[in-house]
Amino acid sequence: MYSYSEFDEAFIRARVAQFSQQVERRLDGSLTEEEFRPLRLMNGLYLQLHAYMLRVAIPYGTLNPNQMRQLAHIAETWDKGYGHFTTRQNIQFNWPKLKDVPAILKALADVEMHAIQTSGNCVRNVTADHFAGAAADEIEDPRPVAELLRQWSTDHPEFQFLPRKFKIAITGSPNDRAVTRAHDIGLRMVRNAAREPGFEVMVGGGLGRTPMIAHTVREFLPKADLLPYVEAVLSVYNTLGRRDNKYKARIKITVHETGKEEITRLIEDRFAELRPLFGGNDQALLADIEAAFAPPAFRNAPTDAYDAFYAADHAFRAWADTNLTAHRNAQYAIVTISLKAHGETPGDATADQMRLMADLAEKYGHSDLRISHEQNVILPHVHKSDLPTLHAALSQMGLATANVGLISDMIACPGMDYCALATARSIPIAQQISTRFQELGLEQTIGAMKIKISGCINACGHHHVGHIGILGLDRAGVENYQITLGGDGTETAAIGEKTGPGFAYDEIVPAIERIVRAYLDLRHSAEETFLDAYRRVGAAPFKAALYGTEGEKDAA
Template sequence: MYSYSEFDEAFVRARVAQFSQQVERRIDGSLTEDEFRPLRLMNGLYLQLHAYMLRVAIPYGTLNPRQMRQLAHIAQTWDKGYGHFTTRQNIQFNWPKLPDVPAILTALADVGMHAIQTSGNCVRNVTSDHFAGAAADEVEDPRPYAELLRQWSTDHPEFQFLPRKFKIAVTGAEHDRAVIKAHDIGLRVLKNEQGETGFEVIVGGGLGRTPMIGMTVREFLPVNDLLPYVEAVLSVYNTLGRRDNKYKARIKITLHETGKEEITRLIEARFAELRPLFGGADQNLLAEIKAAFAPPAFRNAPVDAYDAFYKADPVFRAWADTNLAQHRNDQYAIVTISLKKHGETPGDATADQMRLMADLAEQYGHSELRISHEQNVILPHVHKGDLPAIHAALVKAGLGTANVGLISDIIACPGMDYCALATARSIPVAQEIAMRFEELKLEHDIGPLKIKISGCINACGHHHVGHIGILGLDRAGVENYQITLGGDGSETAVVGERAGPGFAYDEIVPAIERIVRAYLEQREGPQETFLQAYRRLGLGPFKEALYPAEGTKDAA
């Protein structure tokens, strides 16, 4: 994995020193809150509902054990003993005190981490497939390209004050685990008919109050053209993007208002101007970066012990069936550690749990960890012979829940428990849904089902692309939860369809149960997933289950 260069080190240290002085000036009153706000946001520091929140960048979700242990140290020393992993593959600390923030940033810099560009109208943390470099269906590891984009975009003078925040995601696999079609720019690594590597370029995706699936503006972009083309997209957006209305400032609105054909023409014209200016320096840098992402030295050893353990232990077998994914090396597996224990806050990990995951990565996982946009932690390279030991350690630490991809593996934003923008609670809803289906002992019978919950229209919980999406809103001072069905964030991405009127807080869990029972009654056998059944049946049967007395309620 990539390690900081001398330039990275000097840059981050300078930013920490600069912000430390700004914090001192805010504390002594030299800066007002209005003056301090843009300065703190440039360094990932938000003022939330109850306290400051620091959002730390984890580029393309990749961590080493030393970095994970430092996050645990920060959580225990300057926060309340835990951190929250987000849908942007970042981590948030929800309770730092302002005088402590410089010390936190210094501790991050000590392990090659920072909080730069985790906020503001700039290019945010570049995200990627959390199975990158390990997945069996991968064309090529996308992380070197994500790192190239990170270096290019960091403190880019032209793109620090865009019309709105800008998000880029990269995947290198056939199956999209990075939700690239819901990003401002989505990049898919692929091979053309000549066997050359390049990218499908998708522009104009995004969720929020106006959810849109991105459009392909280039079917195949050669690797050599990546930076000039992405710069061309951003340059056109920076020129055309609206600054008069923040709700219409994202590139998805620019594309919609300008039209795909005209936007593509403008991008291509700007690309033609920029391409000669790069001169190959970016490709030299890319070659250096790729060398840092060489695969680990995989161990060649028998897997007979794993096979025997799998057959003999039903608890281990249930975990293996849900939490393991196929690795490109048949002797290895990809382990997803669920941060969704029934009744717990989705995405939270205590300092002790972070240290354990760091230890497991160091002992068994070639010293690599990944954070998924689904708010779980991944050990991407684990020999199958080590899986029983890993499972035992995870169970002991409360991290052995066998539910990845199931109904209790819920994505949820912080909602009104933390966020100043939220209009409803998200975390308690997620907890209650998980506990309800744990009581019913149904989730393994239900099979793959993605529930995503947002506490406001900004959609940080990605509810639009949930198989079942839940959006919490305020209706005259009362929490009201809308349900969308049939959403999908994969390579067949689609925005979910609103089912009808919303539900009160105490009605939302029974409503979800009715949807699930309708699915179980009408599916064509256990092999048909919820999403497959929805696409076959349409909204009708689920709407009937949700609103058995249709017509008696006014639309919310």
């Protein structure tokens, strides 16, 4: 993976020194909170309900074992022994003390990490397909381009004060695992007629209070044009984006108000101006970065032991069936380590778990770890013969839950257990749903199901693109949960539709169960997933299950 250049190193160290002094000046009174707040936010430090929260960037979700160990060290030394992996492939520490933050940032810098641009109206951490470089369906590893975008966007003078935050997601596969259509810019690698790789460029997607699926502004952009093109998009947005109303400031609103054709024309015009200014240095740099992402030296060894163990061990087989994905090398598998043990907090890992995952990545996974936007950890390159040993080690530490892609593999934002913006809790709802369906023993029967929970309208929990989405709201001083159905975050992206009135805190889990039971009753076969069934029959039978007989006629 990419290692910091001297420039990166100097920049990060300078920022740590700068912020350390700013904290000192805040504590001695030379800086007021009004002056300090934007400075701390620039360095990922939020003030939440019970404590500060530090959001650390994990660029394109990629970590090496030493970095993971350092996160464990930080969690133990300055926090409460755990970290929370987020839907933006970042990690959040929920309990740092203000005076300790400089030491934490220094510890991060020691392993080439930082918390810069994890807040504020700038280009945020670029997210990528968590199976990048390993997936069997991939055209090219998108991470070199993501790294190029990271370097370009870090401290970019023109784009530090955008109308609003800006999120870019990238995938190298036709199957979209990075929710690219729900980002300000989504980049999906495709090939043109001449079989050359390039990008479909999508602009103006986003969730939040006005969910929108991105428009494609370029069907095929040659790879070499990527940086000037992205800069053109940012430049147009920076000029046109609304600064008069925070709720209308994202590029999705700009695209919506300007119209797809006009915004495309403006982007293309700006691109025509910018393209000649890129003299090829970006491509030289990209070539260097690509070298750093060369695939590991794959081992060539028999996989009989895996096949034998798979046939013999039921628990291993259940785990392999759900948590493994096809690797481009048939002797290898992509391992998803579920951070969704039943009844636990989605996305949380203890320091011990982090260290184990780091050790296993080093021993069996070519020292590569990924964080998925679905809040799991990935070992992208594991030889199949190592899987039984790996599984046994994960089992010892509560990390072998066989539920990836199933109903208990939920996304949940921190919600009102931590977040100052939240309007209701998310985590306990997720805990109760996973516990309930485990008790029922229905998870395998239900099959592929994505439930996503947000504790407020900002939709960090991606509820709009959940097959079942849950949005926690404050209705007259009481927690209330609204349900959406039919959302999809993949290449067939769709925004879920509201079912009707929301449900109280103690009514939401039974409501979800009614939806699931309705699905089991009406599906044609076990192969028809919830999403397929929903697309076939529409919302009516599920509304009937939720609210009574109304709409039942339509279910026939």
